[in-house]
Amino acid sequence: MIRFMRSVGAQALERLASLGRATVMWGTAMWGLPGPGDFTLMLKQIYHVGVLSLIIIVLSAFSIGAVIALQFHTQLSRFGAEDAVGLGLALTLLRELGPVVTALLFAGRAGSAITAEIGLMKATEQLSSMEMMGVDPLHRIVAPRLWAGIISMPLLTAVFNVVAIYGGVIVAVEWLGSDPGAFWSGMRDAVELWEDVGKGMLKSVAFAVVVTWIAVFQGYDTEPTAEGIGLATTRTVVISSVVVLAMDFLLTLSMYGDF
Amino acid sequence: MQMRTIEISVGAFVLAGMLALVFLAVKVSGISLSEDRGGYIIKARFDDVSGLRLRSKVTMAGVTIGRVSGIDVDMLRGDAEVTMEIDGEEGGLTLDTGAKILTEGVLGARYVSLVPGADPDTLRDGDYILDEFTQGAFVLENLIGDIVTRLGAS
Numbered sequence: 001m002i003r004f005m006r007s008v009g010a011q012a013l014e015r016l017a018s019l020g021r022a023t024v025m026w027g028t029a030m031w032g033l034p035g036p037g038d039f040t041l042m043l044k045q046i047y048h049v050g051v052l053s054l055i056i057i058v059l060s061a062f063s064i065g066a067v068i069a070l071q072f073h074t075q076l077s078r079f080g081a082e083d084a085v086g087l088g089l090a091l092t093l094l095r096e097l098g099p100v101v102t103a104l105l106f107a108g109r110a111g112s113a114i115t116a117e118i119g120l121m122k123a124t125e126q127l128s129s130m131e132m133m134g135v136d137p138l139h140r141i142v143a144p145r146l147w148a149g150i151i152s153m154p155l156l157t158a159v160f161n162v163v164a165i166y167g168g169v170i171v172a173v174e175w176l177g178s179d180p181g182a183f184w185s186g187m188r189d190a191v192e193l194w195e196d197v198g199k200g201m202l203k204s205v206a207f208a209v210v211v212t213w214i215a216v217f218q219g220y221d222t223e224p225t226a227e228g229i230g231l232a233t234t235r236t237v238v239i240s241s242v243v244v245l246a247m248d249f250l251l252t253l254s255m256y257g258d259f
Numbered sequence: 260m261q262m263r264t265i266e267i268s269v270g271a272f273v274l275a276g277m278l279a280l281v282f283l284a285v286k287v288s289g290i291s292l293s294e295d296r297g298g299y300i301i302k303a304r305f306d307d308v309s310g311l312r313l314r315s316k317v318t319m320a321g322v323t324i325g326r327v328s329g330i331d332v333d334m335l336r337g338d339a340e341v342t343m344e345i346d347g348e349e350g351g352l353t354l355d356t357g358a359k360i361l362t363e364g365v366l367g368a369r370y371v372s373l374v375p376g377a378d379p380d381t382l383r384d385g386d387y388i389l390d391e392f393t394q395g396a397f398v399l400e401n402l403i404g405d406i407v408t409r410l411g412a413s
Contacts, residue, residue: 040262047265051272090287155276162279165287188289189316197283 022217029142029216041144042151049110049145049212050152054159056109057102061160064101065167068092073176082172086183087190089168094191094200095256098161100248103207106153107240111215114145115236118219119229127220142216149212150205157204199255206251211240298325299349300342303358303371303388307395308339310369311360317343319373327371339395343371354378357392369396 072085118141121127127137172178191197215236222232308330317325329342345352355376363370374392382388 043269044265046269046272051268054272054275094283094287152272155273155279158276158279158283161287162282184286187287191288193284193288197280197288201280 018217018221021221022213025138025142025217025220026146026213029138029146038139038144041140042147045144045148046152048113049106049148050156053106053109053152053156056105057156057160058163060101060105061163062167064097065089065093065164066171068097068164069168069172070176073172073178082176082178083182083186085168085172085178086187089172090165090187090191091196093161093164094196096248096252098157098164099200099203099207100244102153102157102160102204103211103244104241106149106156106208107211107215107237107244110149110152111211111236111240112233114149114212114215115219115222115233116229118142118145118216119222119224119232122220122222123224123226123229125224142220145216146212149215150208153208153211154201154204157201161200202255203248203251206247207244210243210247214240214243298344298346299384300328300344301352301382301384301386301388302340302342303393304333304336304338304340304390305358305360305393305395306338307398307401308341308360308369309396309398310362310367311341311371311396312369315368316363316370317345317373318370319375324373341371349384350381352382354380354382354386354389355392356382356388357394358388359394360396362397 068089069085072088073082076082076084076088118127121137121141127141130137130140169180169183173180173183218232218236218239219229222228311327311330313327313330315327316323317327324347325343325345327341328344329340331340331342332338333340352373353376355378357374357376359372359374360369361372362368376392
């Protein structure tokens with residue numbers, strides 16, 4: 001019994017300590033503004049994290065948009081309300097699916113890569129040799145990745161939303177024959193710039209901060225062994241996904257819930 | 260060379276993202292910043308506003324000319340006070356403008372329809388539409404109840 005309590009306590013302390021380490025790491029990395037030399041580093045990271053994620057984002061967005069439009073169309077046409085397909089599609093995407101699915105894909109595609117990369121740097125002692133040379137790995141390695149993620153994810157979300165809406169257009173308008181005028185005007189009537197587009201983007205920024213933070217920290221804090229890196233990569237994806245979904249609920253509650 | 264491709268593709272990526280945002284703002288939301296569209300406010304009292312919501316449309320002759328910006332209940336009089344934001348300059352609506360709450364589409368979205376009158380004077384910012392020209396929401400249950408009692412009486 002005592003041993004059980006002790007293990008629970010040790011676990012809790014360990015979690016708390018790693019949360020503390022993560023906060024310190026994030027704080028110090030984000031504190032120093034990127035200098036002109038860091039800009040090139042960041043550019044490279046945006047390429048790795050953002051540009052290379054575009055393909056998976058575009059493909060998933062297209063399928064998701066098409067599926068939502070198809071579902072809305074089949075259900076709504078039973079009531080003769082196909083005109084609401086555009087509206088439903090746009091609101092679902094802008095408010096929820098755009099930011100959330102992008103964050104999940106981003107965690108799987110870019111987050112895991114960041115963790116593995118930094119973890120391997122740690123395992124091969126590149127990080128400690130940097131410190132030895134007087135280069136702060138937080139500024140050289142961690143900060144550009146954090147910033148790149150925060151810049152890339154909202155842009156990816158915007159691309160996701162647009163591609164998904166066009167996926168929906170192709171299914172609902174071109175294929176199933178909804179009226180394009182009703183589709184677009186219904187969408188425009190219902191969608192508000194700040195309330196839907198703006199808040200969706202705000203969500204995406206919040207997810208970006210959290211996902212890149214988790215990814216970088218898991219890599220930075222990993223056990224420097226092959227097994228440790230594997231575990232850290234898995235943890236990045238699992239923790240990011242769970243945190244994104246939980247945060248999404250809380251954000252939605254505070255943004256749209258009136259209570 | 261390699262840096263060049265990276266720079267070019269990042270530039271294209273950022274541009275694509277920005278374009279996507281502009282697209283969302285312009286084409287999808289139709290930039291509906293209802294706050295700074297100018298416009299003015301008129302109010303109307305209805306005996307029943309069932310189904311009317313904030314941001315429901317206000318139309319005249321089927322054209323949207325404003326939005327509902329507030330719905331309050333007046334406990335003393337037992338009716339509902341609806342505040343409407345009308346686009347454009349004041350002076351377009353006559354003093355005897357009528358207001359009806361109608362239903363649109365199969366989903367049953369309620370909206371306020373304004374019917375122009377003939378009075379030379381016009382409604383100013385904050386004015387009320389005269390009570391004798393307003394007509395509340397048509398509630399099916401009430402109507403059926405009415406018919407049943409009448410049938411019972413006859």
